[in-house]
Amino acid sequence: MDRSEMYRKGTEMRRALMGDAMAERMASTVYNDPLMEKFADWTREGVFGLLWTRPGLDLKTRALITCITDTATAAWPELRIHLRMARRQDWTEDELGEALLHTAGYIGAPHVREALLVAREVFAELRAEEAAPGADA
Known part of the structure; x- marks a missing residue:
């Protein structure tokens, strides 16, 4: 190409x-x-x-939008990637969890439940990576 x-x-x-x-x-x-x-x-x-x-949106906002659309479309492997991106854009675990929870009234509890389970795994992985010797700051 x-x-x-x-x-x-x-x-x-x-x-x-x-x-x-x-x-x-x-x-x-x-x-x-x-x-x-x-x-x-x-x-x-x-x-x-x-x-x-x-132009028009900052990367932090774009990262959150992407996590929300992954949740709405049940794109769980993509959500794993995009949650990591969102954390790199300074969204906290609490903020991301709250944003996902907020969507339950609009897209349904089953999707949000799955998204929160994915988030729990991703956040644990990120914390473990950050704690590992030689981890990037």
């Missing part, structure tokens, strides 16, 4: 949102074959390059 300017912008944004470790881990485990490489290329350009770099 010819690497466009939007692809380059998207690659930078994706790495900034995920952090180096997560971006590398996903590259070596999820996007490590030709089929998934095509999807990764498309998302770098179309999602991270076009959407995440638009």
